[in-house]
Structure formats: C-alpha cells, structure tokens
Amino acid sequence: MPSDFTKDPDPYLELQESPEDxxxxxxxxxxxxxxxxxxxxxxxxxxxxxxxxxxxxxxxxxxxxxxxxxxxxxxxxxxxxxxxxxxxxxxxxxxxxxxxxxxxxxxxINAKSWGTNELPKELSKALSAVEDARADYAKALPKITPDLPVEAAPAAAGYEAEYGYAEERGFVYWLKSGVAFTLPLWVLGIVGLLVWIWSISTGTH
The missing domain is CATH 1.20.5 (Single alpha-helices involved in coiled-coils or other helix-helix interfaces)
Structure with a gap:
C-alpha cells in the first residue's frame, strides 16, 4: 500500500503562477x-x-x-x-x-487817586489785600510746582501744613520767616504814614 506522503505532495512544489504573475x-x-x-x-x-x-x-x-x-x-x-x-x-x-x-x-489799586482823608483806610485795605494774595500764593506754590525745592520757595514754607507739606520748624525759623514776609509791608506802611503826615502838615499851614 502506497504511503500517504506520495499521495499529498508539498503544495509549494505545485506553484501555478508564472514569473510574470x-x-x-x-x-x-x-x-x-x-x-x-x-x-x-x-x-x-x-x-x-x-x-x-x-x-x-x-x-x-x-x-x-x-x-x-x-x-x-x-x-x-x-x-x-x-x-x-x-x-x-x-x-x-x-x-x-x-x-x-x-x-x-x-x-x-491806584494810590494816586486816594484823597488825604481816605489815604489811611485805603492804604490799610490795599496792604491787607497784598498780604492775602501773598499768603494764598505761598499756600498754592507747592501745588503748582510740586517738584520745586523747598529752598527755592522760602515764602511757601510757612503754609505747607494746609497742603500736606507740613514740617516741624523751630521758633527761630518762624521768626525769621515772619520778618521776611512782613518787611515789605512795614516799608510800605512807613512810607504811607510819612506821606499822610506830610499831607496833613501841608494842609494845616
């Protein structure tokens, strides 16, 4: 009886495709x-x-x-x-x-228009107005020139507290500042007083 090996050949040996395939x-x-x-x-x-x-x-x-x-x-x-x-x-x-x-x-202000009688009253009024202007200017100076050194604006030193720039100052400082602030007013006052006295003296003779 033939063996099974001869009946079932290897399928790879039975290639059906050609080289072209x-x-x-x-x-x-x-x-x-x-x-x-x-x-x-x-x-x-x-x-x-x-x-x-x-x-x-x-x-x-x-x-x-x-x-x-x-x-x-x-x-x-x-x-x-x-x-x-x-x-x-x-x-x-x-x-x-x-x-x-x-x-x-x-x-x-026109001092030349003042008469002899009204001179003292008008002079005091004008000097007061100038002083008020000076005070307001000193108060406002640190605000309009915030970078300005304190020594460059001595007039403003006495008013710094109201604008948030207050510093403790000695009595001597304030005394000197007060004299410096009011000196022009004293000069104007003395000149005005002399003019008034001269006017009265002239009118009595």
Missing part, C-alpha cells in the same frame, strides 16, 4: 506600500497641524489669563490716578480763581 504581485505590493506611505505622511501632517493648533490654543489661554490679570490690576491703578487727577484739577481750578481775583484787585 509574480512580477505583477510585486508591483501590486509596491503600489500598496506607496499608498501606505502617503497615508502615513498625511497622518503625520495632520498630527503636526493638531499639535500646532494645540500649541496656539495653549498660548491663547495663557495669554488671556496673563492679560486679564495685568489689565485688572492696571485698571485699579488707572482709576486711582484718575481720582488723584480730578482732585488736582479741582485744586488747580481753585488756585486759578483765587489768583485771578487777587490779580484783578491788585491791578485795580
């Missing part, structure tokens, strides 16, 4: 490989696009958080600056109105 299969396989490569390249490009979108999305979120924080804090600072500017504007308007009134009154 193998070449077609190789070509077909290469075509499939090229197709897979292109698909892989497309997938890689898609991956890169997605990664770029993710990077930009993260950049947007980080930038949004950063600028939200900065703008929020800056708005508080800007609001505070606006309030300070409004206060300063109000102060400057008050100073402007005060200076304007003083200037109009002082420019309107």
């Amino acid at each position: 193998l070449g077609d299969e190789v070509q077909k396989t290469n075509t499939e490989l090229e197709k897979l490569k292109r698909q892989l390249e497309d997938i890689e490009k898609q991956k890169q696009r997605l990664e770029e979108l993710k990077r930009r999305q993260d950049e947007l979120e980080n930038g949004r958080i950063d600028m939200t924080d900065k703008l929020t804090r800056s708005l508080v600072t800007v609001q505070r600056e606006i309030e300070e500017s409004q206060k300063r504007l109000e102060q400057l308007n008050q100073i402007f109105n005060s200076f304007t009134q003083h200037l109009r009154y002082i420019e309107g």
